[in-house]
Every structure is written in C-alpha cells, then in structure tokens.
Amino acid sequence: TLQEELYTVGARNFIFIDVPPIDRSPLCEFAFHLTEEYFYDMIEVATGLFGARKAATVNKPGPHIAWNQSLATYVQNFVDSHPDITAMIWSSADLFTGILDHPAHYQFPRSKELYLEGGPIWYDHIHPTTRVHDLIAKEFAEFLEDVQNGIDAGATPSAAAGDGKL
Numbered sequence: 792t793l794q795e796e797l798y799t800v801g802a803r804n805f806i807f808i809d810v811p812p813i814d815r816s817p818l819c820e821f822a823f824h825l826t827e828e829y830f831y832d833m834i835e836v837a838t839g840l841f842g843a844r845k846a847a848t849v850n851k852p853g854p855h856i857a858w859n860q861s862l863a864t865y866v867q868n869f870v871d872s873h874p875d876i877t878a879m880i881w882s883s884a885d886l887f888t889g890i891l892d893h894p895a896h897y898q899f900p901r902s903k904e905l906y907l908e909g910g911p912i913w914y915d916h917i918h919p920t921t922r923v924h925d926l927i928a929k930e931f932a933e934f935l936e937d938v939q940n941g942i943d944a945g946a947t948p949s950a951a952a953g954d955g956k957l
Contacts, residue, residue, distance in 0.1 A: 798873060805878040807866055809859040811887035817908040818916035859884055881934050886927060887919075897926060 794805060813819060863880060870878045890897050890912060894905055899922075904910035914920045919927075 794869060798876065803876045805866075805869070805876060807862060807878065807880045809862055809880055809882050809884050810855045811883045812855050812891070813917065814855065815887070815891050815906075816917045817906070817913050855884060879938065881931055883927065886930050890923065890926065
C-alpha cells in the first residue's frame, strides 16, 4: 500500500480521512426516488465500493458506513503492525452529518434549496460548496491544533493515537 511505501521511506505520522455520507448528496437523494438497486449501482460506480448493496442492508443508511468501518479496521491493523507510528482518522462523515442535520448551527440559511444541487451546501450533484470546504478546512485545522497541543485526539471517535492504540 501507499502507506507501507511511505513508512519504508521514514514516514511515522499518518492522517486518514473517512468518507462523508454521500448517500445524502443530491445525486443520491435523486436516486432514492428511483429504484434501490439503481441507487446502489450508482454508489458503487461513484465510489468503487462494490458490495455497497450488501453493506447498506446491514448498516443503513448508506455504503459510506461500511467504507468507514473498513478504514478504521485498516488503520488499527496498520498501527498494530507498526507500533512506532501515530495514525489518526479525521471524520468528514461527522462534520457532514452535523451540517446536514443541523444547518443552522453552521449558519446556513433556511431555504428550500438547502439540500439541493446549487444550494448553499451542494455545489453540484455530489461536491460541496466553497462554504462547506471552508468549514472542512477550519474543523481539520482545529483537529491538527488539538493534536499539536497534546490534546488526546484518541478521546474522540474520529481520531486514533499511535503507540499501538487506535
């Protein structure tokens, strides 16, 4: 893997970012109005996460959950096999879920277009707006500051501290 290559050349600090709830994007919201099979076909093609249909039946509401669970397992295994590294997961899923569930908290205006393509959250069918990118940058920078200041990033469900611990 790329992480192994980086480790081989001396990298010891790794940050992984999970996948946001893409099933809540305008692309997928539209797909819900079609057939469930078509929806999961679209997700599998868009993400390369084949088997999303099976994961979603176990872990509703969407295939991003299965991917993020796999990522956490991968990172834990990577940490276990390299006890001299620090590996963290920053959760874009948590941020996007917060924005989508509580838009007023993030100062998004109430509007019919809030969750639509071209609205204040979604630039197009699957990409967030510049405003959301600004929030991502701010939250990620705060996460890195917490890590730098020695705040136990492992205390949050979206972070993993090294020394063999996730």
